[in-house]
Amino acid sequence: MKRLAFILSRLAQTLLVLLVVATILFLIFRLMPGNPLVAYLDPTFTEEMARSLRRQFGLDKPLTTQYLVFLRNTLRGEFGNSFFTREPVSQVIWNVLPNTLALTLAALLLAYAVGIAGGALLAARRGTRVEHWGIPAVLATRAAPEFWVGMLALAVFSFSLDWFPFGGATSPGSIYPSIWAQLFSLDFLHHMALPALTLALYLQGLPTLLMRNSMLEVMDEDFITFCRMRGLPERTIILRHAARNALLPVVTAFALGIGYSIGGNVIIETVFSWPGLGRTLVRAVAAKDYPVAQAAFLMIAVVMIGMNFVADLLYGVLDPRVSDERR
Amino acid sequence: MARGWLRIAVVTLILALALGAVATGQSPDRRVRELILLTRPQAVDPREFETARFLAPEFEKLGVKVTVRVMPWEQMADLVWYSRDKWDMTMWQMVGRPERSDPDEFAMNLFHSSTAANGYNFVGYRNRTYDNIAEAQRIKTDLKTRQQLIREAQKIIARDAPYIFLVFPESTYVYNNTVWDAKTVVEQKGIGIKNFWTFVQAKPLGSQQDMVLNYPDPLQAINPLFISGAADSWVTELIWDRLFRVGPDGLPRPWAAEKADWVDSVTLDVTLRRGMKWHDGRPVTVDDVIFSYTAPMGDEVPMYRPFVRNIERIEKRSDTVIRFVLRDPYAPFLIASLAKLNIIPKHIWEPILADLARKPENAESYQEQVPIGSGPFKFVQWKKPEEVVLEAVPDHFSAPKMRRWILRIIPNVEAALGGLRQGQINFLSGYTGDPQILDRLVKENRQLTLVSTMDVGMRFLAFNLRRPPFDDVAFRQALNMATNKRAIRSVVWKGFASIADSFVSPALEFWYNPELPRWEYNIQAARDQLAKAGYSWDREGRLLYPAGKTETLK
Numbered sequence: 001m002k003r004l005a006f007i008l009s010r011l012a013q014t015l016l017v018l019l020v021v022a023t024i025l026f027l028i029f030r031l032m033p034g035n036p037l038v039a040y041l042d043p044t045f046t047e048e049m050a051r052s053l054r055r056q057f058g059l060d061k062p063l064t065t066q067y068l069v070f071l072r073n074t075l076r077g078e079f080g081n082s083f084f085t086r087e088p089v090s091q092v093i094w095n096v097l098p099n100t101l102a103l104t105l106a107a108l109l110l111a112y113a114v115g116i117a118g119g120a121l122l123a124a125r126r127g128t129r130v131e132h133w134g135i136p137a138v139l140a141t142r143a144a145p146e147f148w149v150g151m152l153a154l155a156v157f158s159f160s161l162d163w164f165p166f167g168g169a170t171s172p173g174s175i176y177p178s179i180w181a182q183l184f185s186l187d188f189l190h191h192m193a194l195p196a197l198t199l200a201l202y203l204q205g206l207p208t209l210l211m212r213n214s215m216l217e218v219m220d221e222d223f224i225t226f227c228r229m230r231g232l233p234e235r236t237i238i239l240r241h242a243a244r245n246a247l248l249p250v251v252t253a254f255a256l257g258i259g260y261s262i263g264g265n266v267i268i269e270t271v272f273s274w275p276g277l278g279r280t281l282v283r284a285v286a287a288k289d290y291p292v293a294q295a296a297f298l299m300i301a302v303v304m305i306g307m308n309f310v311a312d313l314l315y316g317v318l319d320p321r322v323s324d325e326r327r
Numbered sequence: 328m329a330r331g332w333l334r335i336a337v338v339t340l341i342l343a344l345a346l347g348a349v350a351t352g353q354s355p356d357r358r359v360r361e362l363i364l365l366t367r368p369q370a371v372d373p374r375e376f377e378t379a380r381f382l383a384p385e386f387e388k389l390g391v392k393v394t395v396r397v398m399p400w401e402q403m404a405d406l407v408w409y410s411r412d413k414w415d416m417t418m419w420q421m422v423g424r425p426e427r428s429d430p431d432e433f434a435m436n437l438f439h440s441s442t443a444a445n446g447y448n449f450v451g452y453r454n455r456t457y458d459n460i461a462e463a464q465r466i467k468t469d470l471k472t473r474q475q476l477i478r479e480a481q482k483i484i485a486r487d488a489p490y491i492f493l494v495f496p497e498s499t500y501v502y503n504n505t506v507w508d509a510k511t512v513v514e515q516k517g518i519g520i521k522n523f524w525t526f527v528q529a530k531p532l533g534s535q536q537d538m539v540l541n542y543p544d545p546l547q548a549i550n551p552l553f554i555s556g557a558a559d560s561w562v563t564e565l566i567w568d569r570l571f572r573v574g575p576d577g578l579p580r581p582w583a584a585e586k587a588d589w590v591d592s593v594t595l596d597v598t599l600r601r602g603m604k605w606h607d608g609r610p611v612t613v614d615d616v617i618f619s620y621t622a623p624m625g626d627e628v629p630m631y632r633p634f635v636r637n638i639e640r641i642e643k644r645s646d647t648v649i650r651f652v653l654r655d656p657y658a659p660f661l662i663a664s665l666a667k668l669n670i671i672p673k674h675i676w677e678p679i680l681a682d683l684a685r686k687p688e689n690a691e692s693y694q695e696q697v698p699i700g701s702g703p704f705k706f707v708q709w710k711k712p713e714e715v716v717l718e719a720v721p722d723h724f725s726a727p728k729m730r731r732w733i734l735r736i737i738p739n740v741e742a743a744l745g746g747l748r749q750g751q752i753n754f755l756s757g758y759t760g761d762p763q764i765l766d767r768l769v770k771e772n773r774q775l776t777l778v779s780t781m782d783v784g785m786r787f788l789a790f791n792l793r794r795p796p797f798d799d800v801a802f803r804q805a806l807n808m809a810t811n812k813r814a815i816r817s818v819v820w821k822g823f824a825s826i827a828d829s830f831v832s833p834a835l836e837f838w839y840n841p842e843l844p845r846w847e848y849n850i851q852a853a854r855d856q857l858a859k860a861g862y863s864w865d866r867e868g869r870l871l872y873p874a875g876k877t878e879t880l881k
Binding site: 034 | 403408419421445535544545554630633689707708713714736741748751
């Protein structure tokens with residue numbers, strides 16, 4: 001019963017936060033200097049056209065009316081049409097979301113798989129050569145600018161060795177019957193390899209170091225000493241007992257990582273000409289495409305806040321000490 | 328005690344204010360205020376930004392304080408366009424388009440006083456003599472007379488200096504000469520080799536039959552009734568036919584029309600080519616053509632309305648002949664209207680427009696799933712953020728030699744260069760970077776050919792003539808003389824541009840006036856000019872308005 005109350009109160013908080021986010025999003029784009037109509041300026045542009053555009057975009061109404069319309073439509077899940085391409089916002093986002101999710105989730109999984117193993121290894125080999133070389137290597141890849149690593153990867157693996165295409169998500173002129181057929185095609189994976197590896201290289205720093213630190217803490221705890229006293233092999237201690245317990249903060253970071261990844265990665269997308277949400281978003285903000293920008297940021301906020309919520313719940317499941325009962 | 332202090336503070340404050348008023352009430356009142364020069368950010372347009380940064384200290388040599396203010400395009404254009412009395416100077420550009428091969432669009436829309444209030448004459452230039460000439464060149468169908476008028480118009484603008492014309496940039500494109508037969512790549516005057524004629528005529532040499540091009544930004548729409556982004560028009564030009572096209576020489580040439588004959592100065596008989604077909608197999612008829620020109624007269628196609636406004640009526644004379652009757656004689660009609668409007672299938676668009684008439688949206692918001700035209704290429708697919716694929720129509724009257732035309736969206740320009748070298752791209756059509764890098768790349772790679780063409784588009788600095796000191800022609804001329812165009816050409820544009828002194832590009836030899844007053848770079852002459860017009864300088868060297876004129880804008 002108490003658990004349900006906890007979940008419900010968290011849910012109510014979440015909704016309140018979302019309302020605030022939606023309001024800020026609505027205001028921030030309208031208060032920013034600039035005007036969506038300037039995309040149409042041309043020697044033959046007339047005042048009549050400007051009026052017609054303003055009416056179509058709903059910008060001729062007072063701000064309060066626009067806000068109420070926005071709230072009502074958002075609740076109904078309608079985000080209107082893009083000012084730029086004139087198609088429904090959901091379509092604009094759907095055009096790129098599968099590409100973004102495929103790329104970021106693949107990179108994230110790879111980074112966390114490598115990071116967790118690497119972090120555990122670094123902790124287990126504390127004070128050895130592995131640590132001496134490992135930590136600077138992890139820090140360097142984490143700190144290296146993505147665009148630089150990306151261009152380097154392109155120069156080597158695409159332009160010199162010709163192993164991978166230099167950009168895009170599919171080969172020129174390739175036609176797929178559906179988005180799913182495209183996502184699971186070899187061509188798509190071939191195109192995704194370089195950007196996913198570059199992104200993974202950047203992302204792995206966090207799970208590696210987090211895992212290592214957390215492992216080191218756990219390794220100092222009494223139950224590990226008990227394990228040793230029981231004469232368990234070191235391998236079993238590290239994998240079965242220490243690593244499992246050390247995973248907790250890494251899981252949270254992973255959940256949040258998914259939240260972040262939904263927004264795409266502008267730099268990776270630009271370097272590899274990847275058709276993703278990040279670039280779409282930047283474009284929408286720059287071109288004052290209010291409907292697309294609002295909807296995309298709101299979607300990101302929903303996922304982020306949602307993943308936070310999930311991380312909270314997961315904590316309770318993974319570590320009974322963090323149960324909701326005590327709150 | 329506290330009250331005493333307060334009294335002293337108040338008295339001091341009042342005294343200070345009064346003294347300040349007296350101090351500013353003297354000579355600084357004649358002092359020309361700090362002038363603001365607007366430009367887009369370096370990241371967006373490095374050359375524009377560099378030019379602004381280069382010009383400001385030059386202008387300061389005349390004794391004015393100039394601040395460069397960087398703004399994103401959306402904000403800058405909003406200010407210039409919708410707050411017409413709130414800015415001083417701005418960097419600006421006009422891009423080259425085939426229909427701009429006729430000087431009418433610039434001559435009329437940029438400087439005619441009717442567009443000063445809310446059209447493209449955002450500088451607020453008003454000159455009755457100029458207006459008359461700009462109007463007259465429209466109605467004189469005699470080419471020689473029109474040429475005289477256009478040249479006269481250029482002279483007036485050069486003298487009145489509402490802009491500082493800077494350069495006509497060169498359009499630089501590169502293609503792979505092992506894929507495309509160099510003899511079939513067409514260079515269009517004022518446009519370059521990326522043009523309709525190249526796309527239709529380029530002949531593949533080997534097994535690579537697809538032209539793969541690049542562009543940094545996604546397309547906005549593929550819609551024959553919507554004038555949207557630049558690359559969008561490359562696609563619409565290929566899918567939809569037009570009665571005329573702007574030829575490689577910049578002059579109108581019959582396309583879907585077999586011929587066009589002027590019956591009198593307002594009546595034009597156009598004969599439609601026989602045997603044309605829509606991509607869905609139906610024949611193209613005179614009714615389709617008439618529909619294409621009547622549709623923009625309604626409310627659903629606002630962007631094309633200006634191009635049909637002068638048409639009084641359209642008559643069907645026979646199964647192949649259409650008669651256009653104009654309200655007023657209009658010399659550029661062939662380029663400005665017949666080479667501009669897309670011919671659209673009536674059987675598809677009539678029901679769509681009828682449906683849109685009942686909705687708040689208009690034809691611009693309508694995106695066909697599979698656009699149907701009658702042009703030399705037909706639509707295959709549009710993966711919005713990634714590519715557009717078109718396919719040659721083999722039975723078109725001007726069937727392309729290539730198999731497919733593929734435009735890839737590549738925001739990373741450096742990667743596009745790599746792809747070009749390696750062959751994943753075989754026509755570099757969207758390069759915005761340093762032309763010298765391109766030059767080097769081509770020198771190192773023999774399979775690449777670079778073609779650089781002077782553009783009809785131009786870069787300039789615009790003054791706001793509504794605000795002093797820019798209302799004074801002497802001041803504007805002085806700033807023109809303080810502009811070192813030669814240095815801008817060689818330093819900022821690395822030589823890939825021609826110096827501009829007119830709104831007509833020298834690429835359009837027929838229209839360009841070679842005998843214009845040129846403002847040679849000479850700071851001393853500029854200062855003398857200001858002195859002659861009554862300006863003087865205070866002890867700090869700051870420019871003062873002529874006697875009797877004071878600074879009203881602070």
